[in-house]
Amino acid sequence: MDKRTLALIAAFGATTIYGLNHTIAKEVMPAHIQGFGFVQVRLLGATALFWIVSFFVPKQRIARSDIPRMLLCSFFGMALNMLCFFKGIELSTPINSAVLITITPILVFVFSAVLIKEKLLLPRIIGVALGFVGALVLILFGSEIRQDAPNIPLGNLLFLFNAAGFGMYLVLVKSLSAKYTTVHLLKWLFLIGFLMALPVTYKEFNAVSWATLPFEAIWRFGYVVVGTTFMTYLLNVYALKQLKASTIGVFTYLQPLIGIAYAIVVGADVFTPSKLIAAVVVFMGVYLVTKRYETTV
Numbered sequence: 001m002d003k004r005t006l007a008l009i010a011a012f013g014a015t016t017i018y019g020l021n022h023t024i025a026k027e028v029m030p031a032h033i034q035g036f037g038f039v040q041v042r043l044l045g046a047t048a049l050f051w052i053v054s055f056f057v058p059k060q061r062i063a064r065s066d067i068p069r070m071l072l073c074s075f076f077g078m079a080l081n082m083l084c085f086f087k088g089i090e091l092s093t094p095i096n097s098a099v100l101i102t103i104t105p106i107l108v109f110v111f112s113a114v115l116i117k118e119k120l121l122l123p124r125i126i127g128v129a130l131g132f133v134g135a136l137v138l139i140l141f142g143s144e145i146r147q148d149a150p151n152i153p154l155g156n157l158l159f160l161f162n163a164a165g166f167g168m169y170l171v172l173v174k175s176l177s178a179k180y181t182t183v184h185l186l187k188w189l190f191l192i193g194f195l196m197a198l199p200v201t202y203k204e205f206n207a208v209s210w211a212t213l214p215f216e217a218i219w220r221f222g223y224v225v226v227g228t229t230f231m232t233y234l235l236n237v238y239a240l241k242q243l244k245a246s247t248i249g250v251f252t253y254l255q256p257l258i259g260i261a262y263a264i265v266v267g268a269d270v271f272t273p274s275k276l277i278a279a280v281v282v283f284m285g286v287y288l289v290t291k292r293y294e295t296t297v
Helices: 003-028 035-054 064-091 094-117 122-141 151-180 182-206 215-240 244-251 254-265 273-290
Strands: none
Touching: 003 064, 003 094, 003 215, 003 254, 035 064, 035 094, 035 182, 035 215, 064 151, 064 182, 094 151, 094 254, 122 273, 244 254
16 A cells, blocks of 8 residues: 555544544533533643653754744633533534534634735635624524533534634644644643643533543543544644645545534434535535635736
């Protein structure tokens, strides 16, 4: 099997892990752990893993001038992003999170236009509008009643903040990722994010009955920490050695399809007409924003 094929398998593997995460994480909340408590599990576990790996790669010193940007990256990418995502999963449904996560490329474009003056084109502006319309459909019409989803509209709104936080993180971290090795950058970003989130996460983390957790909860915790947080990074790094970043980006759009399919198959969610309409509108918006356009000078 050639290296390109292995890279494609790695990229698909990372996307599959992300897609399944929407339901796997949901299935332990709120029965075994609440959203903020789960964030502490993820940040603590990922921080430990990245620090362990950092001992086996060449060391780097972080420049003092980069510390303010690192603090912002940790806040948006690790603290705000994860707090909103996991609390959103606790309150809403896996399909809603799988659909709304795809609005991230739209928000990346918006932040890039504001912060680094990326050129505005009419089709992309329309795409931004469509993406937000799709998100609003889920927020305003997400009124189904489910015992495991106590406040779907609020959960969907938190998914938007999650996407916004991650989108801002991607814009801010770009210059840092070019300057530092990813392992050393992430070990500091996760550690800072863990400390930032700790005042919010500790109460729910401490409320977990760790001694009586069933195996079905433990393996899901492990999946989120080792799989969703750690393995996906390693798989994407391997894939990027053989594939273009744009090729990797295409796999992102498989994530909601995998997430939706898995949620339906295991009976964790159902695909309602409002979710279908929202998904189509969001995908149209993402397509218009991320499409390459010929421009004249």
